[in-house]
Amino acid sequence: xxxxxxxxxxxxxxxxxxxxxxxxxxxxxxxxxxxxxxxxxxxxxxxxxxxxxxxxxxxxxxxxxxxxxxxxxxxxxxxxxxxxxxxxxxxxxxxxxxxxxxxxxxxxxxxxxxxxxxxxxxxxxxxxxxxxxxxxxxxxxxxxxxxxxxxxxxxxxxxxxxxxxxxxxxxxxx
Numbered sequence: 351x352x353x354x355x356x357x358x359x360x361x362x363x364x365x366x367x368x369x370x371x372x373x374x375x376x377x378x379x380x381x382x383x384x385x386x387x388x389x390x391x392x393x394x395x396x397x398x399x400x401x402x403x404x405x406x407x408x409x410x411x412x413x414x415x416x417x418x419x420x421x422x423x424x425x426x427x428x429x430x431x432x433x434x435x436x437x438x439x440x441x442x443x444x445x446x447x448x449x450x451x452x453x454x455x456x457x458x459x460x461x462x463x464x465x466x467x468x469x470x471x472x473x474x475x476x477x478x479x480x481x482x483x484x485x486x487x488x489x490x491x492x493x494x495x496x497x498x499x500x501x502x503x504x505x506x507x508x509x510x511x512x513x514x515x516x517x518x519x520x521x522x523x524x
Contacts, residue, residue: 387411394410421456438459
């Protein structure tokens with residue numbers, strides 16, 4: 351399983367080197383769909399630019415009773431002349447179960463880029479201090495059908511006995 355996760359991360363990050371420029375409107379969206387993470391069925395997330403180089407983000411998943419993540423990304427090299435945009439991310443995660451809950455910080459680093467006119471790739475790695483602490487590596491592809499609507503597919507490999515995640519959904523860009 352670790353070889354699959356590492357291979358996915360390396361392929362996704364390698365493809366960043368051959369891509370076009372990312373656009374700022376990729377950061378203002380609301381997305382939702384199917385999520386396979388423990389007993390989850392759906393997720394809803396959103397992101398919006400809140401200041402130059404800063405993007406706020408929120409994600410709700412029906413894992414356990416629910417899980418909620420709220421935080422921000424700081425883009426280190428955002429701009430039209432960049433081949434890909436790297437970011438630092440951080441925030442607070444909350445996992446709620448019938449008999450317990452856990453709230454903790456999370457942090458990470460990642461990059462996003464356009465692979466083609468329609469396809470955006472997002473890769474990241476991070477650490478969440480919740481659920482006794484776990485590291486993760488994720489890759490997501492977003493394919494635009496129109497300027498406003500796109501489909502998302504993503505995989506996140508989690509470590510320290512935490513289930514891996516699969517997301518399939520649709521995104522509306524505003």
